[in-house]
Amino acid sequence: MYFAYGEEETDYLKKKDKRMAEVIDRIGHVERKVDTDLFSAVVHHIIGQQISTKAQETIWQRMLSALGEVNAETVLAAGVSKLQSLGMTFRKAEYITDFAEKVHTGVFDLEGIWQKSDEEAIRELSSLKGIGVWTAEMILLFCMQRQDVLSCDDLAIQRGLRMVYHHRKIDRGLFEKYRRRFSPYGSVASLYLWAVSGGAIPELHDYAPKEKK
Known part of the structure; x- marks a missing residue:
């Protein structure tokens, strides 16, 4: 399953911003996978912190093989030592358990959080051990499919903004200007900025000053 969006969202962004319109037309539809199981999404994000995507997937597949299904009951039955034996750190195993x-x-309501506003959901998710604001925002986007997530703390988003709009630096005030411009479809803007940051439009380059060696 991929993040769901269509012409309504892209037409809105294109009318709001000429350069974003050019990016959308150039790249076309962006497919980014989502995991709508909130429990597994949280666990997956904890596993993936500060390791490569390949390592994350290796550990995740081991976890699926060992537990059969990743849910609260199977995780608690496994325990910290079993989880750690799958290749994750002791701390991550603790966070997950x-x-x-x-x-x-019932301290954390998996179902109830879907009814919360973005701000409330981020606050509740980031209260969990091992989940910061950026991770919570990614869960909102790639699990809950919230429509208006544009993360100021995401370095690739900042890079994409610099590349598209020719900025040397994105400070908080400038970021907020773009966040307001793209709202209520910040998530779709994020997909395109990530694509740009990853090289989807080869002639665009990063305008950040080169660090002196």
Whole structure:
């Protein structure tokens, strides 16, 4: 399953911003996978922190093989040592079991969070051990498919903005200008900025000053 969007969102962004319109027309539809299972999405993000995507997927596949299904009950049954044996750090195993315990006891409401506003959902998710604001924002986008997520803390988003709009630096005030411009479809703008940052339009380059060696 991919993040769902269509002409309504892209037409809105294209009318709002000429350069974004050029980017959208040039790149076409962007397909980014989503995982709508909130429990597994949180676990997957914790596993992936500060390691490569390949390493993350290796550990995730081991986890699926070992547990069969990744949910609060199977995680708690496995315990920290079993999770750690799959290749993750002790701390990550602790974070995941703590999350599972909160879900199991009802301290964290997996269903109720879907009814929360973006701000409330980010606040609740980032209260979990191992989940910061950026990770919470990514969960909103790639799990809950919220429409208006543009993360100021995402370095690739900042790079994409510099490349598209020829800025040397994106400070908070400038970022907020773009966030307001792209709202309520910041998530779709994010998809295109990530694509640009990753080289989808080869002639665009990063205007950030080169660091002196």
